[in-house]
Amino acid sequence: MKLGFIGCGNMASAIIGGILNKGLAQPEDICASVKTQSSAQKIQNTLGISCTTNNLEVAKTADYLFLAVKPQFCTDVALQIKDALTDKQVIISVIAGKNLEWLKEHLGNDKKIIRTMPNTPALVGEGVTGVCPDNLTSDEDLQNVLTLLRSFGQADIVTEPILDIxxxxxxxxxxxxxxxxxxxxxxxxxxxxxxxxxxxxxxxxxxxxxxxxxxxxxxxxxxxxxxxxxxxxxxxxxxxxxxxxxxxxxxxxxxxxxxxxxxx
The missing domain is CATH 1.10.3730.10 (ProC C-terminal domain-like)
Structure with missing residues (x-):
């Protein structure tokens, strides 16, 4: 299982740390992308994973792709990666305010997408994450994502209107x-x-x-x-x-x- 992270700030780093600490993936199975080469080098040194400045490279190789960028950057990122995505990948959004309808419109209606809302106590393994899958996500894929998210705290399924709450x-x-x-x-x-x-x-x-x-x-x-x-x-x-x-x-x-x- 190859994991990709577009954006690797505090939240994505906490998720990756939890996954690695629980042994759910090895560093060589995780790739992230960030804006600058200096940030990429810092992530590689800190987490031991592969890190690049190329969003497309991460999008092409991930079985489970986490979108962890700020809301104001989502449209640009979606334009960059949309054509590289497949209907076999599972896309996990950690982006506030962008609902499933928006994500489908910008990434493709045939894509499997799960919205999530974690919190910063994930940094110390005490996070709690709301999880909202679309109707294309299989039970197996959902359970795999829940296992990943529970590596740094609790994770529970909620409806999309509740996710904003x-x-x-x-x-x-x-x-x-x-x-x-x-x-x-x-x-x-x-x-x-x-x-x-x-x-x-x-x-x-x-x-x-x-x-x-x-x-x-x-x-x-x-x-x-x-x-x-x-x-x-x-x-x-x-x-x-x-x-x-x-x-x-x-x-x-x-x-x-x-x-x-x-x-x-």
Missing amino acids: VGAVSGSSPAFVFMFIEALADGAVAEGMPRKQAYDFAAQAVLGSAKMVLETKKHPGELKDMVCSPAGTTIEGVNTLEKEGMRSAVMDAVRACIQKTRKL
Whole structure:
């Protein structure tokens, strides 16, 4: 199985790293393309795979071809590779905002295409990816792609309308979580805690809290109530967050991301 990546930034590198770490492919089975020769050399040195500046070369040789370029570059890339693609290849899009209809129009209606939306925690093997296949993709091909995507975290099938929501609730949200961790640490620093220690405590608290949601399967509100003792310190903090509109601010941020995605 030959894997190709057109675009090899942080996300594609995380995907490749997961695949290699799990032994699902060998470095010689993976080829990527990037804009500059210096970037190609860096990828080769870092990941040990073949890397070129020729998108067409990658498109011709891959059984499973990942498109991992920025949305603004997709039209140019599609024009470059369209005639080199075959109906036997599986094309996996990691491009935000470009739906199956757009991809079919620009790459060919006879092509097997799977839209995906991974997130940056893939860099540490804790990613989550929404997966939306077209009606030409076989069950075998879909299972092969899911296996690749699960090499760096979770991957689940969703409908295409849900995929834009996935981009916000898991794709963009790490930025919101990082802001929250930074704010927690800033509050601790303001009261005298050393900054490095504050980051460590805040980050571990967020990690542990997320793990409780996933492993206990309890409603987040129930878990919150478990921390809030009557007349205690935590409920005072919760009261402040409610006054400041934390919930509505986060909801608005998620919806803003979704609306932006739909305009891409």
